[in-house]
Amino acid sequence: MHHRVLPPSxxxxxxxxxxxxxxxxxxxxxxxxxxxGVHPSLAIDYGAAATRAVLIQADGSWLVLQGDGSWxxxxxxxVAGGEVTVxxxxxxxxxxxxxxxxxxxxxxxxxxxxxxxxEVPVADLAAASLRQAAAEAARVVGEPVSDVRMVVPAGxxxxxxxxxxxxxxxxxxxxxxxxxxxxxxxxxIAPAPDLGSGRVLLIIDVGAGCEATxxxxxxxxxxVLATIADTQAxxxxxxxxxxxxxxxxxxxxxxxxxxxxxxATVRATRQALSEQVAVTMPLPDGQPPMVVNAVQxxxxxxxxxxxxxxLAAEAVAAADLTLxxxxxxxxxxxxxxxxxxxxxxxxxxxxxPQPAAQPALAAAAGAAESSPATVAARAGGAGTTSEPLRLxxxxxxxxxxxxxxxxxxxFWHFVLAADIFGSQPLSRYRGGIYELYAxxxxxxxxxxxxxxxxxxxxxxFAALLDHSNPPQPGQPGRGSRITAxxxxxAAGGPAIGFLYAVTAGAYFNVPTYSLTIQYAVWxxxxxxxxxxxxxxxxxxxxxxxxxxxxxxxxxxxxxxxxATLGIVLVSLPMVEGMPAWLNGWGPALGYAGGLxxxxxxxxxxxxxxxxxxxxxxxxAIPLMxxxxxxxxxxxxxxxxxxxxxxxxxxxLYALLTRQRPPASG
Numbered sequence: 260m261h262h263r264v265l266p267p268s269x270x271x272x273x274x275x276x277x278x279x280x281x282x283x284x285x286x287x288x289x290x291x292x293x294x295x296g297v298h299p300s301l302a303i304d305y306g307a308a309a310t311r312a313v314l315i316q317a318d319g320s321w322l323v324l325q326g327d328g329s330w331x332x333x334x335x336x337x338v339a340g341g342e343v344t345v346x347x348x349x350x351x352x353x354x355x356x357x358x359x360x361x362x363x364x365x366x367x368x369x370x371x372x373x374x375x376x377x378e379v380p381v382a383d384l385a386a387a388s389l390r391q392a393a394a395e396a397a398r399v400v401g402e403p404v405s406d407v408r409m410v411v412p413a414g415x416x417x418x419x420x421x422x423x424x425x426x427x428x429x430x431x432x433x434x435x436x437x438x439x440x441x442x443x444x445x446x447x448i449a450p451a452p453d454l455g456s457g458r459v460l461l462i463i464d465v466g467a468g469c470e471a472t473x474x475x476x477x478x479x480x481x482x483v484l485a486t487i488a489d490t491q492a493x494x495x496x497x498x499x500x501x502x503x504x505x506x507x508x509x510x511x512x513x514x515x516x517x518x519x520x521x522x523a524t525v526r527a528t529r530q531a532l533s534e535q536v537a538v539t540m541p542l543p544d545g546q547p548p549m550v551v552n553a554v555q556x557x558x559x560x561x562x563x564x565x566x567x568x569x570l571a572a573e574a575v576a577a578a579d580l581t582l583x584x585x586x587x588x589x590x591x592x593x594x595x596x597x598x599x600x601x602x603x604x605x606x607x608x609x610x611x612p613q614p615a616a617q618p619a620l621a622a623a624a625g626a627a628e629s630s631p632a633t634v635a636a637r638a639g640g641a642g643t644t645s646e647p648l649r650l651x652x653x654x655x656x657x658x659x660x661x662x663x664x665x666x667x668x669x670f671w672h673f674v675l676a677a678d679i680f681g682s683q684p685l686s687r688y689r690g691g692i693y694e695l696y697a698x699x700x701x702x703x704x705x706x707x708x709x710x711x712x713x714x715x716x717x718x719x720f721a722a723l724l725d726h727s728n729p730p731q732p733g734q735p736g737r738g739s740r741i742t743a744x745x746x747x748x749a750a751g752g753p754a755i756g757f758l759y760a761v762t763a764g765a766y767f768n769v770p771t772y773s774l775t776i777q778y779a780v781w782x783x784x785x786x787x788x789x790x791x792x793x794x795x796x797x798x799x800x801x802x803x804x805x806x807x808x809x810x811x812x813x814x815x816x817x818x819x820x821x822a823t824l825g826i827v828l829v830s831l832p833m834v835e836g837m838p839a840w841l842n843g844w845g846p847a848l849g850y851a852g853g854l855x856x857x858x859x860x861x862x863x864x865x866x867x868x869x870x871x872x873x874x875x876x877x878x879a880i881p882l883m884x885x886x887x888x889x890x891x892x893x894x895x896x897x898x899x900x901x902x903x904x905x906x907x908x909x910x911l912y913a914l915l916t917r918q919r920p921p922a923s924g
Contacts (some may be wrong), residue, residue, distance in 0.1 A: 299314055299315055299316045299396075299400055299404055299406070300314070300315040300404070300406040300407075300408065300627050301313070301314050301315075301392070301393075301396045301404040301406065301407045301408070301432075301627065302315070302407075302408045302409075302410060302438075302443075302623045302624070302625075302626035302627035303389060303392050303407065303408075303409055303410065303427075303432075303623065304410040304440070304620075304622050304623040304626070305334065305365070305385065305388065305389060305409065305410070305423070306334060306365070306466055306467060306593075307334065307363045307365040307366055307466070307467035307468065307490075307495070308333070308334060308363060308466060308467035308494060308495065308526075308593070309331045309332065309333060309334060309466070309467075309593060309619075310326070310331065310332055310333075310334050310388050310389075310391075310392060311323070311330070311331045311619060311620060311623045312324040312326075312392040312395070312396065312623065313620060313623040313624045313626075313627045314396055314399060314400070314404070314627070315627040315628060316400075321624055321627060321628065322399065323620060324392060324395045324396060324399065325395065326346060326391055326392070326395060327346045327347040328347075330620075331593070331619065332345075332346040332347070332388075332391065333345075333346050333347065333349065333350060334363060334364065334365065334385075334388050335349045335350060335353070335360065335361065335362045335363065336349050336360075336361050336364060336384045336387055336388065337349035337350075337352040337353060337356070337359050337360050337361070338359045338361070338374040338375065338377075338379060338384070339352065339356055339359040339375065343383070343384065343387040345387045345388050345391055346388070346391065350519065350523050353515075353516065353519035353520075353523075354516045354519060354520050355516065357514075357515025357516045357518070357519055358374070358375055358515065359374055359375055360515075360519055361374065361384055362519070362522070363467070364381050364384040364385045364388070365385070366490070367381050367384075368381060369381060369382070369418070369419060369422040372384070382422060382425050382426040382429060383426075383429065385423070385426040386426045386427070386429035386430040387430075389426060389427055389430035389432060390430040390431065392430075393407075393430055393431055393432050403431070403433075404432075404433075405433055405435075406433075406435050407427065407432045407433055407434050407435060408434070408435060408436045408437070408438055408626045408627060408629075409423055409424070409427060409434055409436075409437050409438070409626075410437075410438055410439075410440050410443055410622045410623055410626050411423060411437055411438070411439060411440065412439070412440055412464075412470050412486075412488060413439040413440065413441050413442070413470060413472045413483045413486040414470065414486045414488050415439075420437050423437070424437070436626075438622075438625075438626040438629065439472075439483060440462075440464055440470070440472075440591075440622040441462035441464060441470070441472035441474050441481075441483065441486070441591075441622075442474055442480070442481045442482070442483065442625075443621075443622045443623070443624075443625035443626035443629065444462055444464070444589070444591045444615060444621040444622045444625050445460050445462055445474045445476075445481045445589075445625070446480065446481060446625045446628070446629050447615075447621055447624055447625030447628060447629075448460075448587075448589050448591075448615050448621065448625075449476075449587065457475065457476065457477075458475070458476045458586045458587075459473060459474070459475050459476075459484070459578075459580065459584060459585050459586055460473070460474050460475075460476075460481075460585065460586060460587045460588075460589060461473055461571060461574065461575060461582075461585045461587070461588045461589070461612075462474060462589050462591060463567060463570075463571050463588070463589070463590050463591070463592075463604065463612050464591050464592045464622070465492070465493050465494070465564070465567050465590065465591075465592040465593075465594035465595055465600065465604075466493050466494060466592040466593050466594060466619075467490070467493050467494050467495045467593075468488060468489060468490035468491065468492060468493040468495065469488065469489055469492035469493045469566070469567040469570055469592075470486060470487070470488040470570075471486065471487050471488075471567070471570040471571040471573070471574040472485070472486040472487075472574060473485045473486070473574050473575060473577075473578040473580065473585070484578040484580075485574050485575075485577035485578035486574060486577075487570045487571075487573045487574045487577060488570070489566065489567075489570055491563075491566070492563055492564075492566040492567045492570055493563065493567070493592075493594055494526075494529070494593060494594045496563045497529065497556070497559050497560045497563050497594070498510075498522060498525045498526055498529065500559040500560075500562075500563070501525050501528075501529060501551075501555065501556060501559040502521055502522070502525045504555060504558070504559055505525070505540065505549065505551060505555070506521070506542065510522055517543045517544070520543055521542075521543060524540055524541060524542075525540070528540045528551050528556075529556055529597075532551070532552070532553045532556050532597075532598075533596050533597055533598060535553075536552060536553055537550050537551065537552040537553070538550070538551055539551075553598060556597070557598070557599060557603070560594075560597065560600070560603065561603055564594075564600055564603040564604050564607075565603065565604075565606075565607040567604055568603075568604045568605075568606075568607035568608040569607065571588070571604070571608050571612075572608060582608075582609060582610050585610075587613070588608075588610050588611075588612040588613065589612055589613050589614075589615055590604065590612040590613065590614045590615065590618060591614075591615045591618045591619075591621040591622060592618055592619060592621075593618070593619040595614045595615070595618035595619070596614070596618060596619065600614075601613070601614050655809075656719070658816075659712070659715040659716055659719070659813075660712060660716075661712075661816075662708040662709070662711045662712040662715070662814070662819055663708070663709060663712035663713075665708050665819070665823060666705045666706070666708035666709040666712065666755075667705075669701055669704060669705040669708065669823065669827075670702065670705040670759055670763075672701070673697065673698055673701040673702050673705060673763070674762075674763055674766055676697075676698060676830070676834070677695065677696065677697035677698070677767065677834070678695070678696035678697070678834065695767055695774070696834050697763075697767070697774075697834065698826075698830040698833070698834045699774065699777075699778040699893045699896065700778075700826050700829070700830070700892065700893060700894070700895040700896030700897070700899075701826055701827070701830055701896065702759065702763065702775070702778045702779050702896070703778050703779065703782050703783075703896025703897055703899075703900060704822065704823055704826050704896045704899065705759060705779075706752070706755060706756040706759055706779050706780075706782070706783050706900075707782070707783065707786070707896070707899060707900050707903055708819065708823070709751075709752060709755040709756075710748070710751075710752030710755070710756075710783055710786050710787065710790075710903070711814045711819065711903065713747070713748035713751040713752055713755075714745070714748045714752075714790060714812050714814065714907075715812055715813055715814060716744075716748065717741065717744035717745045717747070717748045717808065717812055718741065718744060718808040718809040718812065719744070720743065720744035720747050720748070721740040721741045721743065721744035721808070722740075724740045724743055724744070741797050741808050742794050742795075742797045742798040743794075744808075745790055745793055745794040745797060745812075746791070746794040748790055749787050749788075749790035749791040749793075749794055750787070752783050752786060752787045752790070753780060753783055753784060753787050756779040756780040756783045757776075757779070757780055759775070759779045760775035760776045760778075760779035760780055761775070763775045763779070764776075778893075778896065778897075782896065782897045782900035782901075783900060785900070785901070785904040786900065786903050786904045786907060789904055789907040789908060789911065790907065792911065793907070793910075793911055793914075796911070796914065796915075811910060811914075812910075814863070814903070814906070815862050815863055815866075815906075817859075817862050818859045818860070818862035818863040818902075819859065820859070821855045821856070821858045821859035821862060822855065822856050822858075822859025822860065822899045823859075824852075824855050825851070825852040825853065825854070825855030825856035825857075825858075825859060825895075826852065826856060826895055826896060826899075827852070828848045828849075828851050828852035828855065829848065829849050829852030829853065829856075829886045829892055829895065830852075831845075831848055832844075832845030832846070832848050832849055833849065833886075833889060833892050846887065849883070849886040849887050849892075850883045850886065850887075852886050852895075853879065853882040853883035853884070853885060853886035853887075853895070854875075854879045854882070854883055856878075856882050856886075856895050856898070856899060857874075857875050857876075857877075857878035857879040857882045857883070858871075858875045858878075858879075859899060859902075860874070860878050860882075860898070860899060860902040861874035861875040861878060863902050863903060863905070863906045864902065864905060864906060864909070882895065882898070
């Protein structure tokens with residue numbers, strides 16, 4: 260990724276690229292345009308050697324952003340001709356133009372650095388790497404992320420924190436919070452509800468350097484009691500020692516291009532040996548490659564990690580505590596994944612630290628998970644990737660499945676109550692066969708009930724997918740699960756309608772492309788199409804409604820009950836015939852059925868009682884008239900299907916405008 264750098268005399272910061280979709284005002288502040296639902300949260304751990312970014316999506320799941328084809332990318336930059344190159348491309352250019360290479364902007368201070376004889380603000384170099392994270396987050400979400408939390412070492416004071424805010428702002432990021440790395444990691448390793456007040460943790464962060472911090476849990480969360488840091492107690496020092504042991508030459512003694520090439524090779528070798536026993540390491544200047552094993556890395560790392568243990572002991576002493584007062588010792592950072600890193604530190608410290616799950620991501624993930632937006636998303640029913648989506652309780656499942664059971668019962672009664680051979684007085688003789696009389700709106704209503712049932716089960720489908728294949732870091736999170744769940748519902752409605760049509764057509768001995776298709780499939784297509792649009796929206800935006808997807812897709816039960824009962828009542832005098840004791844009540848049943856169908860439509864469109872009453876009266880007049888004629892009566896099911904489609908449009912609009920949709924009832 261490339262960016263242009265303007266001379267410092269111009270007093271212009273590096274601007275965000277168009278990929279961010281942000282407009283810069285005259286004072287450099289970014290004005291972002293947002294649409295969609297609850298926005299995700301982004302946490303960036305901008306380190307001396309590597310940058311890691313974790314995106315907490317709107318449904319509470321977290322996704323590790325990719326850079327340079329990996330879940331972490333180098334913080335190194337290269338400047339040449341006013342152009343800034345970051346990450347892997349910067350390392351590639353370092354071999355041919357070493358004078359433009361800055362291996363670690365964070366180690367260059369907070370002022371300016373000389374590159375090709377030009378003074379360049381270090382904040383601009385940091386902004387180039389941060390811009391890469393911002394662009395990737397915007398690509399995944401589909402819009403700039405408005406909740407960005409930056410991870411900083413615990414020892415950083417106000418001046419460095421302000422400097423980082425300045426760099427992030429130059430990258431087009433809106434920083435809503437700055438979190439100390441040990442505090443963020445502690446909140447993820449041992450969440451506040453799991454600890455009592457006063458509990459103390461020792462967090463050893465071994466990355467490019469080392470920072471050992473004592474944190475204590477209070478009523479307001481974690482706070483730092485003491486922190487000790489040393490840039491020579493981490494991966495950078497191990498790389499120097501390993502290069503010297505392998506080549507017999509110190510990195511600083513190598514020419515510029517060879518130095519950076521050797522450093523990149525040594526880092527890649529050390530990281531590969533975290534998973535392998537031995538690897539082949541190429542050497543510069545045409546020298547034959549050599550085999551490096553894990554023992555050599557351990558020998559180079561041992562004094563460095565022992566220094567990390569000394570820092571940990573110093574941090575404990577600085578907090579006026581002893582190791583006996585510490586309730587947990589935890590190891591985080593990229594170097595924590597190195598084999599036996601915890602053992603070497605523990606041998607010197609006296610207590611073996613416990614490596615965090617995915618230690619390199621502990622700080623970034625903890626910072627994102629503790630953001631207010633993420634907490635709100637969890638309150639709405641979302642979880643984290645470490646806890647799969649939960650299935651609703653059995654009572655809730657039975658309630659969600661009631662429309663499905665009603666659909667089967669209604670379809671069964673539709674088939675059995677139809678007048679196929681003219682046994683009923685209403686049958687008409689036409690050319691040697693009797694005309695088929697059936698309760699067509701009952702068939703439509705059965706399919707509508709099935710479609711509603713599937714939509715209500717979309718969150719259940721998502722939970723089942725999450726349990727069968729839990730999302731892992733770097734893989735799509737639960738936003739894709741709910742997309743799949745709604746997609747299943749969208750496809751299932753027309754499929755069930757076609758199945759009903761084929762079954763009824765075979766039973767009635769009529770072509771499946773005639774009346775059964777007309778009343779079972781066509782009315783349901785608008786609902787299915789809108790559900791498909793909703794699925795695409797969730798895949799694109801990953802937004803979670805305020806009440807969660809379970810509440811968002813819950814259809815008003817009173818509406819279904821009233822409409823189903825209304826259509827059943829109208830069918831009695833119109834098609835199925837009535838018992839003798841109801842003779843003379845046919846028109847009254849028709850009017851009652853039309854009124855109940857109108858009430859069902861009104862209850863689907865609004866929750867406000869007065870508006871429901873007004874809409875019921877408006878809908879009742881035409882529907883009660885339709886109920887008295889066979890031609891008009893056949894449209895009642897289609898009219899209600901249109902009402903369900905309108906309900907889904909209202910929900911979609913509420914999601915798009917981030918309004919709270921009407922609750923079901």
